[in-house]
Amino acid sequence: MSGSAVTRITGRAIAIEGHDIDTDRIMPARFLKAITFEGLEAHLFEDDRIEAAGRGLVHPFDDTSRAGARVLIVGRNFGCGSSREHAPQAIARWGIRAIVGESFAEIFFGNALMLGLPCVMVDGETRAALAAVSADDPSIEIAVDLEARSVTTGDRSVPITISEPARHALMSGAWDATALLLADYDTVRRTAGRLPYIGGFKDL
Amino acid sequence: MPQTLFQKVWDRHAVRQLPNGQTQLYIGLHLIHEVTSPQAFDELAHRGWRVAAPERTFATIDHIVPTLSQQRPFADGMAETMTSALERNCREHGIPLFDLATGAQGIVHVIGPELGLTQPGMTICCGDSHTSTHGAFGAIAFGIGTSQVRDVLASQSLAVSPFKVRRIDVTGRLAPGVFAKDVILTIIGRLGVHGGAGYAYEYGGDAIERMSMDERMTICNMSIEGGARLGYVNPDQRTFDYVQGRRFAPAGDAFDRACDWWRQMASDPGAVYDDRVVIEGPSIAPTVTWGINPGQSVAVDGRLPEAREAGSTADEALAFMGFDAGQPIAGVKIDVAFVGSCTNGRLSDLREAARVIRGHRVAPHVRALVVPGSQAVRIAAEREGLHEVFADAGFEWRSAGCSMCLAMNPDRLNGREVCASSSNRNFKGRQGSPTGRTLLMSPAMVAAAAIAGEVVDVRTWGRLS
Ligand code: SF4
Numbered sequence: 124m125s126g127s128a129v130t131r132i133t134g135r136a137i138a139i140e141g142h143d144i145d146t147d148r149i150m151p152a153r154f155l156k157a158i159t160f161e162g163l164e165a166h167l168f169e170d171d172r173i174e175a176a177g178r179g180l181v182h183p184f185d186d187t188s189r190a191g192a193r194v195l196i197v198g199r200n201f202g203c204g205s206s207r208e209h210a211p212q213a214i215a216r217w218g219i220r221a222i223v224g225e226s227f228a229e230i231f232f233g234n235a236l237m238l239g240l241p242c243v244m245v246d247g248e249t250r251a252a253l254a255a256v257s258a259d260d261p262s263i264e265i266a267v268d269l270e271a272r273s274v275t276t277g278d279r280s281v282p283i284t285i286s287e288p289a290r291h292a293l294m295s296g297a298w299d300a301t302a303l304l305l306a307d308y309d310t311v312r313r314t315a316g317r318l319p320y321i322g323g324f325k326d327l
Numbered sequence: 328m329p330q331t332l333f334q335k336v337w338d339r340h341a342v343r344q345l346p347n348g349q350t351q352l353y354i355g356l357h358l359i360h361e362v363t364s365p366q367a368f369d370e371l372a373h374r375g376w377r378v379a380a381p382e383r384t385f386a387t388i389d390h391i392v393p394t395l396s397q398q399r400p401f402a403d404g405m406a407e408t409m410t411s412a413l414e415r416n417c418r419e420h421g422i423p424l425f426d427l428a429t430g431a432q433g434i435v436h437v438i439g440p441e442l443g444l445t446q447p448g449m450t451i452c453c454g455d456s457h458t459s460t461h462g463a464f465g466a467i468a469f470g471i472g473t474s475q476v477r478d479v480l481a482s483q484s485l486a487v488s489p490f491k492v493r494r495i496d497v498t499g500r501l502a503p504g505v506f507a508k509d510v511i512l513t514i515i516g517r518l519g520v521h522g523g524a525g526y527a528y529e530y531g532g533d534a535i536e537r538m539s540m541d542e543r544m545t546i547c548n549m550s551i552e553g554g555a556r557l558g559y560v561n562p563d564q565r566t567f568d569y570v571q572g573r574r575f576a577p578a579g580d581a582f583d584r585a586c587d588w589w590r591q592m593a594s595d596p597g598a599v600y601d602d603r604v605v606i607e608g609p610s611i612a613p614t615v616t617w618g619i620n621p622g623q624s625v626a627v628d629g630r631l632p633e634a635r636e637a638g639s640t641a642d643e644a645l646a647f648m649g650f651d652a653g654q655p656i657a658g659v660k661i662d663v664a665f666v667g668s669c670t671n672g673r674l675s676d677l678r679e680a681a682r683v684i685r686g687h688r689v690a691p692h693v694r695a696l697v698v699p700g701s702q703a704v705r706i707a708a709e710r711e712g713l714h715e716v717f718a719d720a721g722f723e724w725r726s727a728g729c730s731m732c733l734a735m736n737p738d739r740l741n742g743r744e745v746c747a748s749s750s751n752r753n754f755k756g757r758q759g760s761p762t763g764r765t766l767l768m769s770p771a772m773v774a775a776a777a778i779a780g781e782v783v784d785v786r787t788w789g790r791l792s
Binding site: 140141142143145147148151152153155156157158159160170171173174199200203204205206207208211212226228229230233234237238286287288289291292295297299300301303304305307308310311314315317318319320321323324325326 | 339340341342343345346347348349351353355362363365366369374376379380383390391403405406408409412446448449454455456470471472473474475477478481482483484485486488520521524525551554556577580581582584585588620638639640643733734735752754755756757759761762
């Protein structure tokens with residue numbers, strides 16, 4: 124089994140300001156006390172949302188004009204810290220279909236990929252411009268195109284970066300790798316058989 | 328051609344190249360715990376797959392275990408549910424589980440090495456970002472998410488892209504009162520929290536070679552805090568001595584053959600690295616974080632940076648912590664002291680902390696606790712009488728687990744409390760209170776802060792002076 128092909132995502136945007144946003148902020152640890160991922164989206168950025176409300180501000184994920192957004196705009200090193208897949212799970216379950224950022228922490232990037240959720244990179248200037256456009260008009264649509272390697276708003280199109288294996292996996296629908304990994308299990312077994320520690324370093 | 332350990336181990340575990348260019352990598356050891364595995368087992372059941380190699384999979388409970396009363400069922404219903412789920416999954420698939428009754432339970436990254444499961448030249452995965460800890464033995468060890476846990480359970484392999492290798496040499500001798508924690512905080516401060524993206528870190532140089540395995544684990548543990556998914560130290564005699572005689576280690580002639588192979592796995596002289604960094608060991612001071620990520624640190628006798636542009640992480644950190652730009656870090660009052668975690672919850676860490684507090688009392692306004700990294704650490708510490716040293720000083724002596732490192736159990740900060748912590752993350756909300764504040768430092772520095780009631784320089788304070 125594998126996922127469906129992801130080539131182009133179009134939708135309204137929601138932006139998170141700041142850099143080095145860690146997964147404890149995206150999904151505080153107390154919500155990891157569960158044996159399923161169901162309902163996690165309700166707690167996305169919960170502590171940040173409470174903090175914003177306390178200061179009389181509206182966090183983007185509490186802003187009703189952002190409901191239904193499909194493209195998340197973020198800064199540098201988004202998703203750093205813990206390996207908890209609960210973070211991208213909650214983002215995807217909330218309805219986000221693509222993340223556009225300056226850079227991503229590696230484990231987060233990989234976890235998102237496993238869910239068919241592309242994380243694409245743009246430069247800081249583009250990130251700021253996209254956030255500004257969307258701030259001015261929440262109804263504006265952004266298109267992330269993996270095929271053309273671009274992100275487009277209105278008539279402005281700029282290039283995006285994404286690693287080629289990730290792009291390939293998304294566009295071919297092979298981002299769910301388990302079946303692929305099982306396809307040639309004999310070779311897995313042979314590889315293991317060549318490793319001396321698998322046999323406990325027995326004399327050969 | 329001379330090769331790095333990374334290249335040698337990677338090549339030997341490469342199963343095949345996948346159509347998208349990634350490598351299918353064989354995983355020699357898969358460690359699992361209660362938080363990131365239940366959904367993976369569910370998916371496995373849903374798709375009708377079995378665990379491919381239960382004999383190469385080992386489980387423990389660490390993140391949610393209470394460290395006070397460990398009577399089952401746990402008082403926290405969800406903790407009980409998660410534990411039962413792991414027990415059921417392990418039973419169904421024939422996976423050994425080191426639970427509370429085994430005497431071998433503990434933080435997954437503490438018990439792997441302790442049991443001799445962690446060995447040089449292996450590939451090791453766990454649904455936990457601090458899996459990099461195991462790299463201290465010269466293994467390729469990295470954290471994965473739950474979907475990848477599913478992949479490893481189902482196929483004992485993963486789809487991954489290779490890493491570049493950055494050699495980090497820490498030269499010379501560390502000054503007294505300076506520990507592995509200070510070294511890694513300094514490295515992260517220097518290279519940044521995203522500096523290691525795409526890299527495996529190979530740590531070497533005199534200072535690293537002189538370190539014990541415990542200290543090397545502290546270094547490798549926090550590689551991920553520097554953005555590097557894995558970090559390792561080349562195996563040497565000290566590594567072999569540590570592994571020898573442990574429960575899952577090869578014994579007799581097999582151990583000698585193992586040592587030969589392990590030695591071959593070490594990076595060759597003249598191996599080519601994608602990048603090199605040199606850090607002068609003698610220049611490193613006891614280091615303390617002042618902000619909301621582990622890269623925001625300063626020497627204990629230093630000052631916080633001057634304010635940066637509005638909207639920067641530094642700016643956000645100062646506001647959150649309630650600190651002033653340019654203020655000294657020494658003298659910051661603390662409310663809580665925590666010694667523990669997979670970074671600094673091993674026996675040598677407890678010894679260092681105990682050395683500092685012996686004969687002193689915790690400041691009246693400070694709540695202090697010690698949480699051993701594993702049941703084995705706890706037992707060994709009690710055999711040396713360390714629990715009494717801690718109790719006499721006013722520290723709570725707890726059972727093994729992750730505890731206040733991430734506060735998924737009842738151990739947590741309240742409100743805006745400031746915690747001197749030997750753990751690895753000072754993210755907003757990390758220690759259980761959304762407004763709680765964490766200062767990361769070495770166990771000796773935590774101990775000194777607990778007694779003084781504020782951040783102090785362990786070099787000039789108390790018994791190390
Ligand atoms: S001690 Fe902390 S960092 Fe280590 S595994 Fe437990 S929660 Fe994670």
